[in-house]
Amino acid sequence: MSTVIVSPYGVQAIQVLTILLGAPLVSGVIAHIEGRFQGRRGPRILQPYYDIAKFFSKETLVTTDSSWVFLVGPIVAFSCYLTVPLLIPVLTTFPLPLGFSGDILGGGFILALAGFSVALSGAESGAPYAQLGSSRAMTFGALIEPTILFVIFAVALITHTDLPYALSATIRSSTSQMVRPSHVFAAVAFFLVVLVDTGRIPVETHSGTLEFGMIDEARTLEHSGPSLALLKWGSTMKQLILYTILINVFVAPWGLAATGKWSSVLLAVAALLGKAMLIGLIFAVIDNLFSKLRLFKITEFIASAFLLAVLSVLVFYVGGG
Amino acid sequence: MMVPSTYDGVAAVLALLVLLTEFAMLRAPLLRSQVRLYAFQSLVVTGLATYVAASKHIDELYVLAALSLVLKVVIVPSLILRLLRDADTDLAGSSVLGVASAILIALVVAAFGFFAVGSLHVSSVSLPTSSLAIACAIVLVAFVLIILRSDVVSQAIGFFSLENGVSVASLVVASGLPLIVDIAFLFDLLVAVVVFGVIMRVHHARNATLSTSDFDRLRG
Numbered sequence: 001m002s003t004v005i006v007s008p009y010g011v012q013a014i015q016v017l018t019i020l021l022g023a024p025l026v027s028g029v030i031a032h033i034e035g036r037f038q039g040r041r042g043p044r045i046l047q048p049y050y051d052i053a054k055f056f057s058k059e060t061l062v063t064t065d066s067s068w069v070f071l072v073g074p075i076v077a078f079s080c081y082l083t084v085p086l087l088i089p090v091l092t093t094f095p096l097p098l099g100f101s102g103d104i105l106g107g108g109f110i111l112a113l114a115g116f117s118v119a120l121s122g123a124e125s126g127a128p129y130a131q132l133g134s135s136r137a138m139t140f141g142a143l144i145e146p147t148i149l150f151v152i153f154a155v156a157l158i159t160h161t162d163l164p165y166a167l168s169a170t171i172r173s174s175t176s177q178m179v180r181p182s183h184v185f186a187a188v189a190f191f192l193v194v195l196v197d198t199g200r201i202p203v204e205t206h207s208g209t210l211e212f213g214m215i216d217e218a219r220t221l222e223h224s225g226p227s228l229a230l231l232k233w234g235s236t237m238k239q240l241i242l243y244t245i246l247i248n249v250f251v252a253p254w255g256l257a258a259t260g261k262w263s264s265v266l267l268a269v270a271a272l273l274g275k276a277m278l279i280g281l282i283f284a285v286i287d288n289l290f291s292k293l294r295l296f297k298i299t300e301f302i303a304s305a306f307l308l309a310v311l312s313v314l315v316f317y318v319g320g321g
Numbered sequence: 322m323m324v325p326s327t328y329d330g331v332a333a334v335l336a337l338l339v340l341l342t343e344f345a346m347l348r349a350p351l352l353r354s355q356v357r358l359y360a361f362q363s364l365v366v367t368g369l370a371t372y373v374a375a376s377k378h379i380d381e382l383y384v385l386a387a388l389s390l391v392l393k394v395v396i397v398p399s400l401i402l403r404l405l406r407d408a409d410t411d412l413a414g415s416s417v418l419g420v421a422s423a424i425l426i427a428l429v430v431a432a433f434g435f436f437a438v439g440s441l442h443v444s445s446v447s448l449p450t451s452s453l454a455i456a457c458a459i460v461l462v463a464f465v466l467i468i469l470r471s472d473v474v475s476q477a478i479g480f481f482s483l484e485n486g487v488s489v490a491s492l493v494v495a496s497g498l499p500l501i502v503d504i505a506f507l508f509d510l511l512v513a514v515v516v517f518g519v520i521m522r523v524h525h526a527r528n529a530t531l532s533t534s535d536f537d538r539l540r541g
Contacts, residue, residue, distance in 0.1 A: 179330040181337050181451075300348060303421045307344055307428060311337060314432055318439035318451045 006260045008096050014265060015090040016082055022273050023240040024048035024233065030280035031207075037288045048236060055229035063222065065126040073121020074223065074230040080114035081237040088164045088241070089248045091268040093172070093256045095165045103162045104152050107245075114238065115141055118231065122219035129211045133218025136295075140203075140215060143302045144196050147189055150309035154186035155249075157316050164245065168253040185312035187250040192305035194242045201287040202301055213292060243276045251279075328376055329449035335369040336448075336455040336489055340431065343462045343482055347427055348420050350412060352405055352474045352531075356398050359478050359485075363393035366485050373492055377447050381500045382492075389488070392507055397481065397514050404518055405474065408525040417469050427465045431458035448493040456493060459486030472531045473524055477517035484510050 006014070028045040035042020044050075062070060087102045087110075089095075102110070119134035152162055158180075159166040170177050177183065199206045199216040211218055220231045248256065255271030257264040293301055325333065342362040349355045367390045374382035418426070434457040443453050460483055467479035484506070491503065525531055 174324075176324055176327040176330055179327055179334060180325055181330060181333040184330075184334050185337065300420045300424075303424045304344075304348070307424055308341075310428055310432075311340070314435050315333060315337060315451055315455070318435050318454045 004262045006262060006265055008260065011092055011257070011260055011265060012086060012096045012098055014269070015092075015096070016085045018090060018269050018272065019085040019237055019240050019244070020082065022269070022276075023236040024052060026240050026243070026273065026276045026280055027236040029277050030284055033281055033284045034207075034287060037284060048232070052229045052233050055224075055232065056226050058225040060223075060225035060227055063125055063127070066124045070121050070124040070222075071227060073117045073124070074227040074234065076117040077114040077121075078230045078234045078237075080110045080117070081234050081241065084110050084241050085244075088245055089168045089253070089256065090244050090272060091257050091265060092260075093169065093253075093258050095163075099165060100163070104155060104164055105162060107164070108148060108152070111238070111241070112141070114234070118219055118234075121227075122222065125222035127222045129214070129218050130220070130222045132211070133214055133216065133221070136215045137219055140196065140298060140302070143299060144193055144305070147193055147302065147305045147309045150306070150313055151186045151190050151193065154182050154309065154312045154316065157313065158183060158186075164249045168249050168256075171250070171253050182312045182316040183250075185308045185315070187246075189305050189309035189312065190246060190250055192301070192308070194246050195283070195286070196298075196302065196305070197242055198239045198283075200283050202290050202293045203298055205292050213295070240276055243279050244272065247275045247279060248272070325449060332369065332372060332448050333451050333455070335365060335372065336452045338365050339369070339485060339489055340455055340459050340462065343459050343466070343486075344424060344427060346475075346478060346482065347423050347462070347466055347469070352410065352412070352472070353402065355475060355478050356401050356405070359482055360394050360398040362482055362485050363389060363397075366488050367394060369489065370492060373447050379447070384500060385503050388504065388507055392510070393481075393485070397510070400514060400518065401474065401477070404521055408521065408531060410472075410525075410531050417471070423465070423469055427462045430461045430465055434458040434461040443494065445493045450493075453490060453493040456486050456490035459483075459489060471533050473517070473521050473533060474531055476533065477513075477521070480513060480517070481510065484513075 025045070025048070028043070028048045031047065032042040032045050060071070084107050086096075086098045087107045089099075115137065119137050122130040122134040125131075155167050156162045158177075159170050171183070195201075196203050204215045204217070205213060206217060208214065208217070211221075216235070220228060223231055247253070252275060255268060255275070257268040339362055342358050342365065346355055346358050346362075349358055367386050370382050370386040370389065373379065374386060435454045438454040438457040439451070441453075442450065444450055445453070463479050463483035463486060466482070467476045470476060470479065487506070491506070521531065
């Protein structure tokens, strides 16, 4: 059994399945840990699966004012989240056949398309809070964009390509690659980007119910039934995708499968989910250490992420690279 | 371009951390948090000195590291905190610019320092060349802090952290500098602390404020 080789296309399918099926689990673990930190028992670890199943069995209500965009948005977003795992190193050290169909920028575009379609769908509902959420999500998404660009510049300078596989391999190659300042600062900047994009604490209380502080959460207030299920599932997938990029490209690209053997691929799945939960633990700790920033202070937070990313590129050019 | 060695990488990261605390000072709204940031920055400089001493076997640097630990991490911050307790002011004087634009300006200035010094190609045995560029950026950002903030404490902290930048530069250029010169630098700092302490006390006693905006009126 353990010597059976999975074909590269098979591994690629497993990558997508890992993200698809593992994402609610990672979210559940994080929510559980958070509950513990706050002195609660916390929801069950499998709660996100139950939630998604429940939403799928309910009916979808659509306001009379909204058009087909309202219903298509969640589906487009969900299919975007299914596409990105094809492009990034989720399980393997070696590039998979479809891995070169898009670079980091391509993956970023697809994630942006997902965010855009969810925002459009929220705005189409005509409800004020959903529109407020969409508008804010787009605004802060645009503000964080320069940081992402500079992180990509840093990656491109270090590896001479902008393929996520290349950086992952470069980091693994030696310790000096791991501690070189341009990489360290790009990684920290990307960490802050993940913090913003997954809507965690200094930027947003992801579990709050107060609309005035909401950004990402508010977009989905009008959705119900299967569309809401797709949105919830999609947001957990987006979180796991960003964690995967952070882990397997920037911070800890170890424990990946070097061959297509069944055993090593399964081990890589377990390693990825384990590492994602560890990263989630860090995010949960941050959630408890800081309070939410006021909406207009978020630009300061984004400016600090930008600062790190720019310093990472600058120090490369000065030769300290 | 060549990949820096592990030693160079760690050293440059430490130097960049000093630069980052300088940026954090630009953002810090409380006087007390600014002093704490200075203590942290001095701790990083001490760490950098210890790291260089341990890796390059320069024993004199241990003495310097110990001195700066005692003086810059413990004594100076606790002195200023004590002065602050007497002058019950918490908030730093409002900056001329908002935080985001202040950081962007400081970033441009730092980039100027980076490339100005980076093009000199000063080579050093003890630290990577980039550290000198980073040290120059630290000094320039400290200047931005002094210019933008309008209270005595921020300006004093800006001046002290400027000295931290100079310490990083001296580690790069002359880590084998005679110890007596380094100690002279540190005593310079002590004099500055006394002078700024006197200004703070006198200014606060006369005007009941730490803001420097009252300094533009000439009085006999």
